[in-house]
Amino acid sequence: xxxxxARVSGATAARIGVxxxxxxxxxxxxxxxxxxxxxxxxxxxxxxxxxxLTVAVAGACMxxxxxxxxxxxxxxxxxxxxxxxxxxxxxxxxxxAFAKHPLAAVEAGLxxxxxxxxxxxxxxxxxxxxxxxxxxxFFRAKDxxxxxAPPYLFMTPVxxxxxxxxxxxxxxxxxxxxxxxxxxxxxxxxYVPEIVRECEAFFATWPASGEVDLLEEFSRLIILTASRSxxxxxxxxxxxxxxxxxxxxxxxxxxxLSIFWPNAPIPQHWKRNKARKAMVAIFTSVxxxxxxxxxxxxxxxxxxxxxxxxxxxxxxxxxxxxxLIALLxxxxxxxxxxxxxxxxxxxxxKPLLARVMAEQAAVLGTPAGKLDFENIxxxxxxxxxxxxxxxxxxxxxxxxxxxxxxxxxxxxxxxVPKGHTMFxxxxxxxxxxxxxxxxxxxxxxxFMPPRNEGGSFAYVGFxxxxxxxQGEAFAYTQIRAxxxxxxxxxxxxxxxxxxPEPNFAAMVVPPSTTHTRVRFTRRKE
Numbered sequence: 001x002x003x004x005x006a007r008v009s010g011a012t013a014a015r016i017g018v019x020x021x022x023x024x025x026x027x028x029x030x031x032x033x034x035x036x037x038x039x040x041x042x043x044x045x046x047x048x049x050x051x052x053l054t055v056a057v058a059g060a061c062m063x064x065x066x067x068x069x070x071x072x073x074x075x076x077x078x079x080x081x082x083x084x085x086x087x088x089x090x091x092x093x094x095x096x097a098f099a100k101h102p103l104a105a106v107e108a109g110l111x112x113x114x115x116x117x118x119x120x121x122x123x124x125x126x127x128x129x130x131x132x133x134x135x136x137x138f139f140r141a142k143d144x145x146x147x148x149a150p151p152y153l154f155m156t157p158v159x160x161x162x163x164x165x166x167x168x169x170x171x172x173x174x175x176x177x178x179x180x181x182x183x184x185x186x187x188x189x190x191y192v193p194e195i196v197r198e199c200e201a202f203f204a205t206w207p208a209s210g211e212v213d214l215l216e217e218f219s220r221l222i223i224l225t226a227s228r229s230x231x232x233x234x235x236x237x238x239x240x241x242x243x244x245x246x247x248x249x250x251x252x253x254x255x256x257l258s259i260f261w262p263n264a265p266i267p268q269h270w271k272r273n274k275a276r277k278a279m280v281a282i283f284t285s286v287x288x289x290x291x292x293x294x295x296x297x298x299x300x301x302x303x304x305x306x307x308x309x310x311x312x313x314x315x316x317x318x319x320x321x322x323x324l325i326a327l328l329x330x331x332x333x334x335x336x337x338x339x340x341x342x343x344x345x346x347x348x349x350k351p352l353l354a355r356v357m358a359e360q361a362a363v364l365g366t367p368a369g370k371l372d373f374e375n376i377x378x379x380x381x382x383x384x385x386x387x388x389x390x391x392x393x394x395x396x397x398x399x400x401x402x403x404x405x406x407x408x409x410x411x412x413x414x415x416v417p418k419g420h421t422m423f424x425x426x427x428x429x430x431x432x433x434x435x436x437x438x439x440x441x442x443x444x445x446x447f448m449p450p451r452n453e454g455g456s457f458a459y460v461g462f463x464x465x466x467x468x469x470q471g472e473a474f475a476y477t478q479i480r481a482x483x484x485x486x487x488x489x490x491x492x493x494x495x496x497x498x499x500p501e502p503n504f505a506a507m508v509v510p511p512s513t514t515h516t517r518v519r520f521t522r523r524k525e
Contacts, residue, residue: 078415078417080415081118081417082113082116082118082409083113083114083117083118084117084118084119084120085108085112085113086119087105095121101504102397102504103397103425103428103504106130106425106428107428109128115129115130115131115133116129116409116410116413116416118420124421125417125419126423127416127423128422128423129409129416129422129423130425130428130429131429131434132429132435132457133410133457134410135429135457136456136457137408137409137416138401138422139424140466141401141407143169143173145403145405145407146401146402146403146404146407146422147401147402147404148165148402148467149169149402150402150421151400151401151421152164152165153165153262154258154262155254155262155329157253157262157263157269157272157273157276158253158254158272158276158325158329159322159323159325159326159329160280160318160319160322160325161318162318162319162322163175163318163319163322164176164322164323171309174310175315175319175323178303178304178307178315178323179300179303179304179326179327179470180470181303182230182303183470183471184473185373185473187300188373188474188477189372189374191228191229191298191478192371192372192373192376192477192481193372194225194228195225195228195229195477196371196481197228198221198224198225198228199225199481199482199485202220202221202224203486203490206490206522208521209520209522210520211520212517212520213517214340214343214344214516215336215337215510215513218335218336218339218340218343218482219333219336221336221482222331222336222339222478223328224236225478225482226327226332227240227243228299229299229300230324230327231243231301231324232286232290232297232299232301232302233297234286234289234290235282235286239282239286242278243279243282246275246276246279246282247332249272250275250276250329251332251333252272253268253271253275254272254507255268256507276325279325280317283317283320283321284317284321286301287317290302290305291305300327301320301324304323304324305320330469331474331478333395333507333508333510334396334475335478335479337395337508337509337511338395338475338479340510340511341389341392341393341511342386343486344494344499344500344511344515344516345388345389345442345499346483347493348494352444353487355381356381356487357487359379359382360379360382360487363378363379364484367489367523367525371484373477376477376480376484377477379480379484380448381444384445384447384448386476386479386480387447387459387461388442388443388444390426390462391430391454392440392442393511394426394430394461394509395509396508397425397427397504398424398426398427399424399426399463400422400423400424401421402419403416403417403418403421403422424460426460426461427509429460430458430459430460435458436453436458442499447459488523490520490521491521492518492519493518493519494518494519495518496514496515496517498515500513500514500516
């Protein structure tokens, strides 16, 4: 503390004292966690303890917000740094606006300052790069210049130590390479029959007619198909319910607070930690049994079991489990949300749906035609519908990297200073008129000849350049298979017509559930 006080003003030191006091309160509050761990129930007699925990956590967060928002007053500003943008009340205005509506706050910055600007959020200098020209360096920068890991370290309690963002760069690249090997075209061709089998079985449980919530149904179906192709038959056939329930607890353990305080003493984090421990135990048991049996399977679990780190031997079971969890997180929400948005747009646009159905007939011949990797790849219009969905409704409205060096942008007009967290926004950038014509309209034909929109970093629905998403081909194959089976088996109409608003309260942005219910009628075979 003495070293810190030597560098900052007395006022800043006082703020540090406030934070320290608040953290001390939280240390006392952590005793409540032990009560939960020992099986104490949340009844009236524990109300005062829970209230104390809530006040302590809130106090610590508020104190930290004050200190972090003001930051180090002696820190020098880079002479070519992008302009700064602030909104609302001093100290808390930026974070309040960002929390209320994460896109509107940044769109206000775009209007006021242009495509590159910096906001201070929770103690971090956050530089937003918006539009194809501004965010080009975000995606082009080498990993020695900008790193994904620091902004996403809040996922370490979910993925585990030494896995993905918590791993050194060289190890992380190897882990991503192992996963990518299981997502190549040859592997995808083998997954398609399993995905189709899961779809057929899933939709066979629907009655002749009725109502369903598409987001809920696709969420269940996506984890079924993922568990089959990623985790293998042992999980899918014997342990699926347990894994699905544990995944739900892991998912709920990632809250907005988690981004800034990954191990805050809150019930969601306690359940998350317990769920991860149980999921690792399940995966470890499957790994041991598969090794003992000597059986080999065509799934990513087998790819990871057979992989070896350079000069370090096979992956530890803990790493295999963590990578599988990371793959589930990467695909579950993004795929289920994209499938839902695409279906909503199709059933609200009858001429477009008719064109999609005509393509299905042309590719498959009959409604009972056999789906395989090759003919799924021939569904160009459905592919462009999905691509337009991820343009207009990207599941991740922001992606982040930390600048490891001073990084020139916009042809050298500005320099993102080392240490800044850079934000690219697929949601904002792909809705800018300089990126796409009539950007608010849902128009899959924009990607087809002769228009061919989306080049030069305009389309970033799955990242771009050397930092494109490795799971893009898997996602497009999986979603086309699901929609092909669904649309050929059922006629659909929305319960509430129209396109819903995005639900920005969620970490991965789904449609508001007011418009996700549909009526279905099974087609005659």
